[in-house]
Amino acid sequence: MNAKRTDFLATVIIDLIVAAVVGILIFLLAYILISGLPHVTWNFLTGTTDAFSGAGGIGVQLFNSFYLLVLTMLISIPISLGAGIYLAEYAKDNWRTSLIRSAIEVLSSLPSVVVGLFGFLLFVVKFKIGFSVISGAIALTFFNLPLLTRNIEESLSAVSRNQREAGLSLGLSKWKTEIGIILPVALPGIVTGIVLSAGRVFGEAAALIYTAGQSAPVTNFADWNPMDAASPLNPFRPAETLAVHIWKVNTEGLATNAAQLSAAASAVLIIAVLLFNLGARLLGNFLYRRVTASK
Amino acid sequence: MEQTNFQLKQQKTQSNDWSARLHHATRATREDWLGKSISYLCIGVIILVVASMLWFITSKGIATFTQNHVSLGKFLTGTNWAPDQGKIGALPMIVGSFAVTFAAAIVATPFAVGTAIFMTEISPNKGRKLLQPVIELLVGIPSVVYGFIGLAVVVPFMRSIVGGSGFGIISATFVLFVMVLPTITSMTVDSLRAVPRHFKEASLALGATRWQTVSRVILRSATPGILTAVIFGMARAFGEALAVQMVIGNAAIMPKNLISPASTLTSQLTTGIGDTIDGTLPNNALWSLALILLLMSLFFNALVRVIAKRGQLKHER
Numbered sequence: 001m002n003a004k005r006t007d008f009l010a011t012v013i014i015d016l017i018v019a020a021v022v023g024i025l026i027f028l029l030a031y032i033l034i035s036g037l038p039h040v041t042w043n044f045l046t047g048t049t050d051a052f053s054g055a056g057g058i059g060v061q062l063f064n065s066f067y068l069l070v071l072t073m074l075i076s077i078p079i080s081l082g083a084g085i086y087l088a089e090y091a092k093d094n095w096r097t098s099l100i101r102s103a104i105e106v107l108s109s110l111p112s113v114v115v116g117l118f119g120f121l122l123f124v125v126k127f128k129i130g131f132s133v134i135s136g137a138i139a140l141t142f143f144n145l146p147l148l149t150r151n152i153e154e155s156l157s158a159v160s161r162n163q164r165e166a167g168l169s170l171g172l173s174k175w176k177t178e179i180g181i182i183l184p185v186a187l188p189g190i191v192t193g194i195v196l197s198a199g200r201v202f203g204e205a206a207a208l209i210y211t212a213g214q215s216a217p218v219t220n221f222a223d224w225n226p227m228d229a230a231s232p233l234n235p236f237r238p239a240e241t242l243a244v245h246i247w248k249v250n251t252e253g254l255a256t257n258a259a260q261l262s263a264a265a266s267a268v269l270i271i272a273v274l275l276f277n278l279g280a281r282l283l284g285n286f287l288y289r290r291v292t293a294s295k
Numbered sequence: 296m297e298q299t300n301f302q303l304k305q306q307k308t309q310s311n312d313w314s315a316r317l318h319h320a321t322r323a324t325r326e327d328w329l330g331k332s333i334s335y336l337c338i339g340v341i342i343l344v345v346a347s348m349l350w351f352i353t354s355k356g357i358a359t360f361t362q363n364h365v366s367l368g369k370f371l372t373g374t375n376w377a378p379d380q381g382k383i384g385a386l387p388m389i390v391g392s393f394a395v396t397f398a399a400a401i402v403a404t405p406f407a408v409g410t411a412i413f414m415t416e417i418s419p420n421k422g423r424k425l426l427q428p429v430i431e432l433l434v435g436i437p438s439v440v441y442g443f444i445g446l447a448v449v450v451p452f453m454r455s456i457v458g459g460s461g462f463g464i465i466s467a468t469f470v471l472f473v474m475v476l477p478t479i480t481s482m483t484v485d486s487l488r489a490v491p492r493h494f495k496e497a498s499l500a501l502g503a504t505r506w507q508t509v510s511r512v513i514l515r516s517a518t519p520g521i522l523t524a525v526i527f528g529m530a531r532a533f534g535e536a537l538a539v540q541m542v543i544g545n546a547a548i549m550p551k552n553l554i555s556p557a558s559t560l561t562s563q564l565t566t567g568i569g570d571t572i573d574g575t576l577p578n579n580a581l582w583s584l585a586l587i588l589l590l591m592s593l594f595f596n597a598l599v600r601v602i603a604k605r606g607q608l609k610h611e612r
Binding site: 003004006007010011013014015017018020021022024025028029031032035078079080081082083085086087089090100102103104105106107109110111112113114115117118120121122125142145146149171172173174175176178179199200202203204205206209210243244246247250251259262263266269270273274276277 | 331333341346349355405432433448476503505509530535
């Protein structure tokens with residue numbers, strides 16, 4: 001009888017814990033959306049920020065976030081693809097491989113602020129590039145590489161051995177087998193991983209404060225020549241992203257409506273991240289159906 | 296057409312010399328060589344990044360001791376942080392970082408383990424359909440948003456309950472608790488799922504209740520995994536910068552209680568590094584803080600390895 005009562009009690013407590021966890025998430029989302037969404041207007045999404053107080057729209061920041069995301073992905077996907085193929089296909093089971101794996105582990109567990117400081121030291125202090133889109137994108141790449149590499153390696157290794165052997169027995173090289181046979185099969189998993197990491201990159205701020213900078217100079221959106229100083233595509237201009245903007249408005253901003261501004265910006269950020277999560281799932285499922293021909 | 300003829304001709308001439316053909320690299324070999332070089336290059340880039348990161352931050356971090364001749368003992372135990380006046384005692388930040396980390400882990404672990412038990416043992420169906428997305432969403436929320444909610448909700452709440460400014464270790468703990476919760480939960484779920492099925496079945500067959508099975512069999516055999524999960528959570532809490540910086544108050548003084556403004560290594564770094572000049576003592580001192588962060592991250596990594604090894608030994612026996 002006693003054991004049963006304990007069992008009942010434990011179950012009730014666990015149910016309460018779960019309710020609390022779900023409640024926390026609901027509260028977080030509801031709070032951001034309810035306090036933020038009413039202030040998200042077209043003007044807010046496209047307007048420019050007052051450089052002094054930090055008040056005003058988030059148009060430039062929103063663009064910067066996406067631009068940095070695209071650049072980061074352009075740099076990090078090829079590198080992590082190569083590294084993932086190395087680990088899944090070429091790496092032998094020896095001390096060198098385990099050293100490489102630990103190095104990747106170390107990189108993935110480093111706090112993002114440390115990664116950001118390294119980027120700051122390397123690009124802003126040593127190479128004197130200054131706070132710029134490119135510094136930020138490379139810092140984000142450092143931050144993104146280990147996770148993406150691990151994801152790609154796992155997706156590649158999960159493909160059945162038979163496929164590999166079939167490719168090799170046809171006389172294809174290992175590389176051709178990997179690129180032509182294994183990669184397409186592993187693609188759904190890889191794409192899901194990429195989109196999820198895009199969500200993480202999109203919301204990252206600590207690695208960007210001292211690399212991409214905390215100012216968003218007003219750019220001329222009619223000028224798409226990457227070499228022009230005023231062009232939004234110029235990789236050497238400072239670029240405050242949406243996440244950094246939220247941080248800045250809250251800590252250093254002088255805007256009188258800071259809470260309102262950051263609630264609205266947070267709402268935009270959260271919706272973007274949710275879309276990334278949802279997109280990862282849908283895209284992964286879609287590609288899986290396409291590649292495997294299953295319904 | 297012409298090309299194939301040409302190739303045929305070439306093959307004919309080649310076939311006269313079998314030994315030359317056999318010793319020549321085929322297209323597949325060359326392709327493999329190229330592919331191998333590409334993938335070696337990529338992994339090389341990552342290794343280079345890690346190595347230079349460790350090297351740069353270490354060499355910057357030890358400059359305080361080698362160039363400015365601050366003694367390591369004084370740096371680690373000094374309680375006075377005023378780099379402008381040459382006083383760099385880092386203990387307030389070290390204590391702050393460890394305090395928020397342990398507090399967040401202590402609060403989050405019961406919640407995480409409870410949720411994980413629910414997801415694996417009590418209602419796997421609801422766990423997959425309801426809680427898995429909840430955990431993923433909690434992971435997905437950016438840290439600045441956590442910081443903002445901490446600033447907008449937790450800080451005023453603490454202010455109204457205990458008075459004072461509301462900034463401090465307890466507010467940071469609240470924010471970090473929610474941030475590490477999904478990390479610990481999802482890893483605990485993995486380790487609970489890894490417990491062999493027959494353990495559970497044997498226990499239930501002996502007439503044990505579900506809770507007896509969970510608490511005495513499943514949790515016991517998943518302990519190394521749960522510990523690893525908690526350490527990962529602590530590593531995340533220790534390294535979290537912006538969310539903590541927004542709610543802790545950033546006063547570089549020894550924390551006397553949980554409700555007065557304090558600071559952590561990360562919060563001091565984010566606020567300070569932009570205001571100091573490269574190469575000066577205040578700047579070097581900040582890099583030393585970054586070095587502590589780096590070393591702690593390596594330490595957490597090593598700890599996870601040790602636990603994993605121990606856990607393996609136990610299972611093998």
